[in-house]
Amino acid sequence: MIDIEKVRLDTSSCETVLHFNNAGSSLMPKPVFDALQSVLGDENAVGGYEAERRAQAQIQAFYTEFAALLNANPDEIAFVENATRAWDMAFYGLHLKPGDRVITHGSEYASNYLALLQQSRRLGFEIDLVPSDEFGQIDVAALDNMIGPNTKLIAITHVPTQGGLVNPAAEIGKIARKHGVIYLLDACQSVGQIDVNVAEIGCDMLSGTGRKFLRGPRGTGFLYVSKDIMDRIDPPFIDLLSATWTGANSFEFVKGAKRFENWESFVAGRVGLMEAVKYARALGLANVETRVANLAQELRDALTEIKGVSVHDLGQRKCGIVTFTKDGIEPAAMADQLRTKSINVSVSAMPYARLDLEPRGLESMTRASVHYFNTEDEIARFVMAVKTI
Structure with a gap:
């Protein structure tokens, strides 16, 4: 279990500002x-x-800590300046050519x-879009049927930025391995709130x-690349x-x-x-995952009880990202x-999720995400604020 009192002692300013925007910045x-300050202090003092x-031991620990977090090997981990550049370093290094097909999702x-x-x-x-199933997540059976001899890559986002959906990453991994197709997973929104295991998921990157x-x-990010595919990128x-x-x-x-890192x-x-x-x-990622999922579902249930509020999260399995709209008021x-x-929240809007929001007739949604340091009392305070606006 998570000791919330200790966590909150380690979290600055949470008593004065209620943070529900962890999908954007926690x-x-x-x-x-x-x-962070220790290294910056040394830079100020000695260059x-x-x-x-002086930080060599901690720098090397970056690889072993991430390897333990993801169930990988330290030499399969790279430090990159952000999530998008990490994804780019993997994707742009693939040898794709005319006639190849890449599968992704809305x-x-x-x-x-x-x-x-x-x-x-x-x-x-060519880019192929796999359809969604009845829950709005990737249709794994359809994915299996879509793969042909020219399919070279499956590129999927584990948890989309615009909602609480958790795509079935491990089931997708089984399909990728079955057909021998490279599998690139964007885990920007999942690592840290979900217990992510690359061996169980079966992703290559x-x-x-x-x-x-x-x-x-x-200004920090990371990239995992399996040793089995390293030399193919x-x-x-x-x-x-x-x-x-x-x-x-x-x-x-x-x-x-x-080889995917920069010297500077x-x-x-x-x-x-x-x-x-x-x-x-x-804290234990299994503990984190359970607490975050429970808090988020409590928030969804409470928001649903408010007149005029609609919760828009898709997926058979949901995470800590909660999206909603209220009649008569724009999400911004x-x-x-x-x-x-x-109370800090964020907004998910077009055109950043065009293939997802447009078919649902949504221009934007308020995104009110929870994390393990949030409390039940804070959820009640948040719900009351939404109700009175």
């Missing part, structure tokens, strides 16, 4: 903040190079889909961020960290996933993210009014 625990040298993140469109225009491959449910610093750009200049006209990639990086952020992973692992206006009551 509160940073005190140990993470302290680790960046010496600060990095819940795919906007930046990912834009990248698919760009590379489709450049390289000539997984990308994510530090600043959301992991509660790490902004050509990183879209390299430098003196990711490759070795072996001769005047030759080079070699470094071993492992560090946010050292304090990397150390802070490592501490965030340690913090999450100490709802967010503004809640902010005057010291």
Whole structure:
């Protein structure tokens, strides 16, 4: 179980501002903040190079902590500056060509889909959209039937940014392995609130961020690439960290996933993210997942009781992201009014989820996400605020 009192002691400002926007930016625990400040203090006192040298143990721990979190090997983990760039480093390195087919879903993140469109225009491959089942999630049976000899990639978002849906990632992994198709999973919104195990899911690549449910610093991200597929990806750009200049006209990639990294990086952020992973692992991701799911369902049930409020989360399984609308008030206006009551939420809107929201006739939704540090009393306060607006 999670000791909420201790967690709240480690969470600054949560007593004055009610945070329900963890899908966008979560509160940073005190140990993470302290680790970040320690490295920045060294940079101020002795300069960046010496600060990095002093932080070597924590920098190396980044790989072992993430490996333990995801059930991977340390050499399958890379530090990248954000989730989108991590996804890009994997996707843009694939050898796709005219006639190939890539399968994705209407819940795919906007930046990912834009990248698919760009590379489709450049390289000539085709994009196939797998339909949704009766729950609004990926139809696994339809996916199985869609795969043909030219299908080279399945690119899926685990938890879409615009709702509480949890796509059946492990079932998709079984289909990918059955057909021998590369599987890229965007886990930006799931790692930190769901117990994510890459071996059980069966993905070849997984990308994510530090600043959301992991509660790490902004400007940090990570990439997992299975050792089984590492040499089949050509990183879209390299430098003196990711490759070795072996001769005047030759080079070699470094071993492992560090070939997807840059030499210049946010050292304090990397150390802070490592501490965030340690913090999450100490709480236990199974405990986190249970608490977040229970709090979110409590919030959905309470919102449903308010006249004029509609909850819009899809999926047979749901997570901590809760989306809703209220008759007569735009979601952006709802967010503004809640902010005057010291309640932070965010908004999911077109065109960032065009393939999902447009078919449902939705322009935007208020996104009120919970995390394990939220309490039942805070949910009651939030619901009362929505009711009175």
